Amino acid sequence: MDYFLTEEQVMIRDLARQIAEEKIVPVRGELDENGEFPWEIMKVLAQSDLFGLFIPEEYGGLGKGCLELCIAVEELSRACVGVSTSYAANALGTYPLLLFGTDAQKQKFLPEIATGKKLVAFGLTEANAGSDASGIQTTAKLDKNEYVLNGTKQWITNGSVADVYTIIAITDRAKGPRGASAFVVEKGTPGFTFGKKENKMGIRASITTELVFDNCRIPKENVIGKEGMGFIVAMKTLDSSRTGVGAQGLGIAQGAYEEAVKFARKRVQFGHPVISFQAIQHMLADMATGIEAARALIYSVARYIDSGAKEVSKVSAMAKCFATDLGMKVTTDAVQIMGGSGYMKEYPVEKMMRDAKILQIYEGTNQIQRNVIGQEIIKEFARNSK
Numbered sequence: 128m129d130y131f132l133t134e135e136q137v138m139i140r141d142l143a144r145q146i147a148e149e150k151i152v153p154v155r156g157e158l159d160e161n162g163e164f165p166w167e168i169m170k171v172l173a174q175s176d177l178f179g180l181f182i183p184e185e186y187g188g189l190g191k192g193c194l195e196l197c198i199a200v201e202e203l204s205r206a207c208v209g210v211s212t213s214y215a216a217n218a219l220g221t222y223p224l225l226l227f228g229t230d231a232q233k234q235k236f237l238p239e240i241a242t243g244k245k246l247v248a249f250g251l252t253e254a255n256a257g258s259d260a261s262g263i264q265t266t267a268k269l270d271k272n273e274y275v276l277n278g279t280k281q282w283i284t285n286g287s288v289a290d291v292y293t294i295i296a297i298t299d300r301a302k303g304p305r306g307a308s309a310f311v312v313e314k315g316t317p318g319f320t321f322g323k324k325e326n327k328m329g330i331r332a333s334i335t336t337e338l339v340f341d342n343c344r345i346p347k348e349n350v351i352g353k354e355g356m357g358f359i360v361a362m363k364t365l366d367s368s369r370t371g372v373g374a375q376g377l378g379i380a381q382g383a384y385e386e387a388v389k390f391a392r393k394r395v396q397f398g399h400p401v402i403s404f405q406a407i408q409h410m411l412a413d414m415a416t417g418i419e420a421a422r423a424l425i426y427s428v429a430r431y432i433d434s435g436a437k438e439v440s441k442v443s444a445m446a447k448c449f450a451t452d453l454g455m456k457v458t459t460d461a462v463q464i465m466g467g468s469g470y471m472k473e474y475p476v477e478k479m480m481r482d483a484k485i486l487q488i489y490e491g492t493n494q495i496q497r498n499v500i501g502q503e504i505i506k507e508f509a510r511n512s513k
């Protein structure tokens with residue numbers, strides 16, 4: 128299908144695809160096995176300017192939007208979602224600054240993020256606050272010209288490898304979600320250390336750690352937006368980033384589908400390549416149809432976000448939910464088509480199936496996405512029936 132990409136978008140796609148094929152595919156198995164952060168690949172992505180894709184030109188980026196970012200993420204995910212998570216988490220961590228930061232904050236942080244010199248992480252989740260994001264316990268207390276942070280963030284992508292952290296903490300517990308605030312915290316700030324590194328089922332090339340704040344003092348100017356806006360900053364950030372998670376689901380589905388077709392053409396049973404059997408063709412037909420539907424949805428939502436649309440919660444949740452459920456289904460079916468071979472580590476679909484699972488969980492579980500969509504439906508009907 129032709130998605131009428133511009134010449135520039137095709138160039139971004141081809142560049143990301145080339146990096147994926149030449150630099151990621153040869154090492155993805157080893158990175159997965161060793162749970163190793165892909166520093167060398169991050170350097171290549173930085174040299175190719177891909178970290179600056181979504182950052183405005185005035186802050187040293189390429190000034191592109193959600194669609195270009197989704198195209199790059201899709202291509203990287205086709206090869207390895209561990210690597211694409213390490214890359215895409217930068218966008219997640221940067222959105223609070225992009226959407227709500229002051230010009231001084233943007234001048235200070237964005238140029239080095241755009242060049243890939245500094246990696247970024249987003250810290251919202253805690254041990255007792257996952258889906259229930261407003262239940263966070265980490266506090267930030269104003270003491271003269273500084274905020275003092277105390278608490279522990281859990282399961283933070285790029286934790287310890289990132290230099291810049293956007294953190295949501297409670298400044299006034301009595302105010303509920305309106306008592307949360309967002310901050311930018313730099314690695315190396317006294318009182319800010321890293322805890323447990325997680326040993327994960329999939330996306331093992333991405334690093335997931337705890338962030339520990341123990342009387343960590345940061346300048347008052349490090350608040351993002353205004354005090355009390357933290358929950359809104361977090362929700363708007365997730366509205367912006369979830370389409371990219373959908374692009375990860377789309378990319379991994381595409382990768383697994385291609386592996387399944389390649390295998391089914393070669394594998395002979397009952398005297399014929401298994402692709403000649405209708406049972407296999409039907410599975411491939413469903414995979415291919417789902418992939419086109421996901422790509423059409425993701426590119427449309429990304430274009431809608433890039434048009435400056437304000438109300439994007441529902442459609443970005445739809446893109447995330449649909450494409451990542453598809454990613455799980457397609458990778459599982461690819462293993463099924465490939466049978467015993469699919470289950471073995473010699474073939475990449477075993478890893479793809481493990482990697483796909485997190486996409487239905489992080490940046491809001493797909494049950495939370497359905498809640499968001501449901502709430503928006505209720506609001507729309509209420510508005511329209513007035």
Ligand code: COS
Pocket residue numbers: 251252257258259260261304305358359362363365366440489490491492495498499
């Ligand atoms: N944009 C702007 N404001 C939003 C918003 C959005 N997308 N979503 C919620 N809000 C506002 C609400 O309008 C409400 O404001 P008021 O108090 O002024 O009415 C406030 O935020 C609280 O909203 P709500 O009552 O819906 O919050 P809940 O505690 O019920 O949260 C959801 C429900 C589903 C929104 C939230 O818990 C969520 O997204 N959870 C998943 C979190 C997640 O993605 N975690 C992954 C970790 S980060 S990788």
